[in-house]
């Protein structure tokens with residue numbers, strides 16, 4: 001019996017179904033994770049310490065391999081070692097600045113444009129902190145987990161301009177307060193920005209199509225969004241080379257890379 005789960009024709013058929021669902025949707029909510037940026041050579045969140053070569057030819061994994069991102073992305077890690085945590089985030093920030101949006105980011109911006117042009121609603125909720133959706137032309141991007149491009153005083157919360165290249169010291173200090181700067185991301189154990197959560201809640205409650213792209217669906221509250229969408233009666237699509245804990249609740253599974261699948265999806269939308 002031929003395994004047709006991931007054969008090209010079943011993917012082709014699933015993409016055609018997904019194209020129909022997008023064309024007919026009144027209100028679309030898309031949730032993205034770091035898999036969308038994998039084809040921009042930004043390591044996914046759980047591979048962030050995978051072998052990476054920096055410009056001096058050192059494999060960055062030598063610096064970070066012993067650290068699990070989940071232990072670094074916490075207030076406790078910052079309090080314990082602000083130098084190491086801010087060095088990691090600044091290294092990631094520069095990687096994000098060097099990266100370019102990929103075909104998946106660009107396709108998502110196009111789907112948003114087409115949806116808006118026909119009078120539909122479209123909201124992009126991202127767990128990513130790399131700013132690539134905005135650089136690809138996505139109009140309304142809700143950064144659930146903040147942005148690695150904005151930094152603030154860890155004591156007063158006051159923001160400040162940051163350099164386009166690497167900080168000179170680690171931790172970098174706020175020019176007025178003199179206290180260590182922290183990245184404007186949401187760490188584990190920290191609340192998501194209230195306005196981001198509010199937007200997510202009300203768009204999920206009224207959507208008729210939910211599309212989860214490039215996320216392992218293990219980080220909450222974002223991992224629970226699919227259930228809110230289904231309670232609203234929405235159909236659901238997942239784009240991921242692998243199955244995830246929400247795959248069982250998905251109507252249309254597109255088992256592939258977002259940079260490859262999403263451009264084909266745009267073609268299915270017709271002119």
Ligand code: BV8
Pocket residue numbers: 032033034035036038039044045046047073127128129145185186187188189190191192213214215216217218219220221239240241242244256257258259
């Ligand atoms: C909070 C920013 C409460 C920092 C990140 C239940 C309810 C509420 C909270 C919890 C709960 N249970 C547990 C919690 C606590 C915790 C949590 O969820 N823990 C998990 C581990 C169980 N949640 C929190 O702490 C959240 N806060 O709930 O606060 C509160 C309320 C009031 C007052 C105080 C507190 C905060 C969570 C945010 C943490 N910050 N990032 C940084 O970036 O450094 S999370 C981090 O993980 C990233 O944002 C990332 O986006 C996110 C999820 O990872 P993914 O994006 O999915 O990436 P991953 O590598 O895992 O997967 C990549 C996927 O892509 C894979 O599936 C792969 O197959 C796929 N892929 C690969 N290549 C491609 C591809 N897909 C498509 N195309 C490709 N080419």
